[in-house]
Amino acid sequence: MASLEMKGPFPLIDNEVDRQVTRESPGNYGLGFTSGDDIFIVQYVGRSDDDVNNRLHDWTGKNYSKFKYSYANSTKEAFQKECRNYHDFGGGKELNNKMHPDSPDGTNWKCPVCGN
Numbered sequence: 001m002a003s004l005e006m007k008g009p010f011p012l013i014d015n016e017v018d019r020q021v022t023r024e025s026p027g028n029y030g031l032g033f034t035s036g037d038d039i040f041i042v043q044y045v046g047r048s049d050d051d052v053n054n055r056l057h058d059w060t061g062k063n064y065s066k067f068k069y070s071y072a073n074s075t076k077e078a079f080q081k082e083c084r085n086y087h088d089f090g091g092g093k094e095l096n097n098k099m100h101p102d103s104p105d106g107t108n109w110k111c112p113v114c115g116n
């Protein structure tokens with residue numbers, strides 16, 4: 001079964017983001033909700049190239065109640081993980097992500113899964 005390989009889920013509220021995500025770092029996140037038996041249902045995957053904490057604050061108060069996250073050692077690692085998460089969880093058919101992840105500005109890195 002596919003895994004995001006992230007910590008959580010945690011409530012997607014500002015003070016919980018700050019309590020959990022304490023490093024300023026590139027990273028990845030999944031947004032969604034938990035079902036009755038505490039299973040995290042991922043609806044959206046994303047990344048930040050420089051500060052995953054800051055990016056998660058952009059999502060509070062919107063359509064998702066829980067988040068998971070992980071730190072990445074580099075921008076490239078974050079991009080490649082986002083691609084794997086995107087494909088593992090069904091891409092644009094299953095997720096609310098309408099577009100395939102873009103490589104960071106100034107790079108032409110290819111998706112490790114589909115090569116795009």
Ligand SMILES: [Zn+2]
Nearest residue numbers: 111113114115
């Ligand atoms: Zn791909």
